[in-house]
Amino acid sequence: MKRLWPLTARGTGALALAIGCFVLANELGVVELMYFGMLLLAVLAAGWVSLHLVRRTDRVTRSLSPDVGTVGRPSTVVARVGVRSPFATAPGTWEDGLPKGVSGIARGSFPAIGSGFIGTEKIVELEYTITSARRGVHSLGPLTVTSTDPFLLTRRRTVFSDHAKITIAPAVIELSPLTNLLGDAGGTLHSHTNHLGQGADNLVARPYVPGDSMRRIHWRASAHRGDLMVRQEEQESTPDAVVVLDRGVLRFTGDAMSATGADPGFEAAVSVAISVITRLVHDGYAVDVIDSDGTPLADRIDGNDMTAVEDVRTRFAMLTARRDDSLQRLPKLFHGVVTGPVVLVVGRLDRADAEALGPIVHHSSLPLLFAVAPTPDALDRAHDAGWHAASIGPDSDVAVAWSTAVERGVSRAFR
Template sequence: MLSGLTIRGRCLLAAGAAAGICALVLDERDLLRVSAFVIALPLLALLLAGRVRFGIAARRHLDPPRIPVGSTADAALHLTGGGLPVEGLVVEDEVPHALGDRARFRLNALRGNGIRLDYSVTPALRGVHHIGPLRTWIGDPFGLATYERELAGRSRLVATPNVHELSGLPPGSGMGNGENGTAKMRAGHGNDDAMVREYRHGDDIRRVHWKSTARRDDLMVRVEEKPWQGGVTVLLDRRSAAHRGTGAGSSVEWAISAVASICLHLSKQGTQIRLLTEDGWPLTRDVEVLGDGQEDALLDSLAAVRPSPQRDLSCSRDPGEGHELIAVLGETTTAAVAELTRLRPPESRSLAVLLDVRAWNGEGSGRDVVRSAAQLRAAGWAVTVAEGPQARVPEVWQRLCGQVPEVTR
């Protein structure tokens, strides 16, 4: 109960208690009255602050909750009170350093009809940020008691990578509509090849695949998602050892922005997109013709990407599964390139954007990227090089599409 007293309130309470003891010892009734008043004053202040603490409510609204890096989102705090006047009310919303300065407000009074506080945040870094909790310190006018209270929890703000407007497609690219996809679609014999998985709690009983259930002696259901049928695989190399630079200007951030731009550009062409990381695992679920919220799901996945500690670029199988592959690669060794090209069928369409990551450290162009590009081209890949942080994603894409000549290196 007394934990809400400030140092001033505790001292006054101790002084009142000491005066009371002295009044009893000296039999001074006037001093005893003064002692009772001094003791009652911090206790009344404590009671008043406690009542106000339970009479205040707040909520936070972010508009919009998902923005590109460098854009601004507006945060609105709506505070309502129980009608008690509050002097010196301090409200602070915890804001991550990547979003800007802290949001701190001092209010002279809070009435029952409430008040609205506005501030803005501008994410400097891609990621999933959490704003809050919202805290307040409620005290009395004499500074004898104060309470800290959490008024509102956390709100989620997604800072998505920058997406650039791209145009054109690589020459000779069928965007997944070639023979490989068609052949795989014709494989099998009707319902026996239906995609199934084990039954999970909550699955619709109408999706049960009875033939597979009888064969495996376990309840199986049909998978509603369409199988991978000749789309385009986009490979993101997020290895921390393969990139240079820090913060929003690092090469890994450039690669993530390029991948986001390529995926959304291809989706507008009606292409089925599969996004993988350097270990061959999907970054997000398979999406077909991004839309109906799937674009947001893809951007959310890219917003949450973190660099991988994996040092080598290694896949146990062809990451494109025989279909078209677009790889955005960081620093790549000769052995990694040989492994990647070995897994790819010669007839499959393969494209790569190689990042000259040394340029992100101001070290100038490295010979490794030239050697890797020549090795990929010799294997039949279409390759372009991003020369450094000054390279613009649309220009690099146009070079990959053959609309702009390659830079002589």
């Protein structure tokens, strides 16, 4: 930070006038000019003393509204400066430090503070708006206040080293609903073997518990037992969905692993993933969120639990890529299970990847695949394998890509 010239324009003029008075007093022999020059210097010295020798205790706290920001959306920052000063202070200016990737006008006028006792603290609120272009955790600060003496002759720059961490979550894109599939997308994950050989003659009934649907009551078994019984194999539960976000850095760039917000392709993938999660949970699906190596990226989210979605969005604010590439091994995770929609979000996708991912299609009622950087023939091969695939590059219209893939998948599901 540049060293601040301690005098204002008025103070600089007063200093120049004092020097001029000394020169003229010496040349013309006018003693009064000497006295006037000394008076100006005395006023400058008094102003400097009022700024530097009067002790002031200050503290800075910041708050962000909303508590978690969103990429591309404005957020309001309120900085509260606590000031204790026995003397009145003149107005000044302030400026808050903004990190790279965060824009806004974080400066303004600092109001005058009236005199008060040492123990009395006065709070000055400074408000400004920021917009972040990068996901992640950013640091605001330091706050710089430039104050002047009551005569507006001298000035002092005070730098408050307090920093505040703010969290910027990925952008959520509004996607069209999947309400047409509710009830038809499959129940909770279940094994193929649990259904093999079951027919009308080997129904399994269990005692009724509160919360069971009346449509599941097995009236014949209930009459035989004297208690309400329900059909075990016809359990109705919140339909399941799985969202897979492949974080393999080899399918993005090295920047995706080093820092959040550094790789546009990875940012697009993260934004699409959280948008899909938001859409599915809002539509009533219970969603499992995993990496392509099977690592859970969040706890299981129950249908309509939007609070949990916000928690996941906050966690995604700090998500980066990982070193291993396990995308082609993903089908092993679905061996022996059947679920509802499976939404796979990847970076680079080639023909070999599309062929390797083909078996997952048979374990999902609605297999959706979105690739940031697919090769020309990769999406065609994915379509041939049964995926409803689309490209979601940084410049793509994700909402249109989602609608197109979903409509294609729904039409196939109801053939």
